[in-house]
Amino acid sequence: MQxxxxxxxxxxxxxxxxxxxxxxxxxxxxxxxAALIVAAGRGVRLGADVPKQYxxxxxxxxxxxxxxxxxxxxxxxxxxxxxxxxxxAHYCDACGDLDLPAPVMGGSSRQASVLSGLEALAAxxxxxxxxxxxxxxxxxxxxxxxxxxALEQNDAVIPALPVVDSLKQGDGVTVGSDIAREGLYRAxxxxxxxxxxxxxxxxxxxSGDFTDDASLFRTNGKSVAMIEGSETLFKITSEExxxxxxxxxxxxAEIRTGQGFDVHRFTSGHKITLCGVExxxxxxxxxxxxxxxxxxxxxxxxxxxxxxxxIGQHFPPSDERWRDEPSASFLRHAAALVAENNGRIxxxxxxxxxxxxxxxxxxxxxxQNLAEILTIRRERVSVKATTSEGLGFTGxxxxxxxxxxxxxxxxxxx
Numbered sequence: 052m053q054x055x056x057x058x059x060x061x062x063x064x065x066x067x068x069x070x071x072x073x074x075x076x077x078x079x080x081x082x083x084x085a086a087l088i089v090a091a092g093r094g095v096r097l098g099a100d101v102p103k104q105y106x107x108x109x110x111x112x113x114x115x116x117x118x119x120x121x122x123x124x125x126x127x128x129x130x131x132x133x134x135x136x137x138x139x140a141h142y143c144d145a146c147g148d149l150d151l152p153a154p155v156m157g158g159s160s161r162q163a164s165v166l167s168g169l170e171a172l173a174a175x176x177x178x179x180x181x182x183x184x185x186x187x188x189x190x191x192x193x194x195x196x197x198x199x200x201a202l203e204q205n206d207a208v209i210p211a212l213p214v215v216d217s218l219k220q221g222d223g224v225t226v227g228s229d230i231a232r233e234g235l236y237r238a239x240x241x242x243x244x245x246x247x248x249x250x251x252x253x254x255x256x257x258s259g260d261f262t263d264d265a266s267l268f269r270t271n272g273k274s275v276a277m278i279e280g281s282e283t284l285f286k287i288t289s290e291e292x293x294x295x296x297x298x299x300x301x302x303x304a305e306i307r308t309g310q311g312f313d314v315h316r317f318t319s320g321h322k323i324t325l326c327g328v329e330x331x332x333x334x335x336x337x338x339x340x341x342x343x344x345x346x347x348x349x350x351x352x353x354x355x356x357x358x359x360x361x362i363g364q365h366f367p368p369s370d371e372r373w374r375d376e377p378s379a380s381f382l383r384h385a386a387a388l389v390a391e392n393n394g395r396i397x398x399x400x401x402x403x404x405x406x407x408x409x410x411x412x413x414x415x416x417x418x419q420n421l422a423e424i425l426t427i428r429r430e431r432v433s434v435k436a437t438t439s440e441g442l443g444f445t446g447x448x449x450x451x452x453x454x455x456x457x458x459x460x461x462x463x464x465x
Contacts, residue, residue: 085177086121090185091157091164104185105141109300109462112145116188123390133168183241210280211236300462309355311348316450326417339368343378352457353385394461410436
């Protein structure tokens, strides 16, 4: 049961609330915040050979940028993508290495596609949903934070920017009357709603003429709050937009490598945790958090690849918030920083150094756990073990050491 839940969630399974359904003898997972990415459009205005959301951008296909940003965000519990039935192969190219729920097939309009996605989300019944256009790849974790914060006090929230250019009405040849720009804003996505409210609004809609979900929401007499959007969150609709995006993310990404090393001594206990896997042992590892020496080394390796300091700077042992914290939280934080820097993890190589316990019987479980935490393929994760031939503190059985190398690809801004 837990593995099934994990494949749909970016947040760690230990924090997922399980609700017993006694009538059916099953369990349902409780999702607080879901992301719905709409990627069913054809993008005909761009004139490309494939829909624009599947064009290469910064070493990844455009859709993948939004998916990665939501997956890395610690407050997003579930990510659902809506696609066109004609784009299944393109979707596999973009996201086939991710353990996501199956994509939902969209409709003939954006509104119909959103409704299909919302009805699919009803199976997990999130409290809130963030609806996002796949053609807006420059989503940031900071904006998601501000949207979710505003949603705590409102039923719906959108990011928007004030119109700064003079507005003219005309026929494309001759200028007609002026339009006052005061009080006019450019709406962006993701737009956030209470899930049940926006689902009911979409189900009751009589036409498909609404250009965004906030418009449909307001037409039904509901209020929508506004927060400041971002100039980088523009929608790619033309070749000029695409070139602008590519100028922000050079398609010639650079490869970076980081190294991590950590040591924890043994203390009294009966089990240890390595790569999130509990192993029975005659000792425990001593540490402020859960003392997962392997994950600590991996976290430092990812931080090193970014030049972002070390684990102690981000999670100081003097801070009581991190006492007994699962080290998966630290590793997810480092992975989120990789995503925020428009990067992706290419490979992790971990070596655990100890006389005991034996790592071999647990190696594949460790690889799988790390791959799920980081939402990467297991083939990108290597876990090895060695002894120190009876030499040093590990040879004397006083503790365990781990060293790690992380290789990441970063799209370089021009």
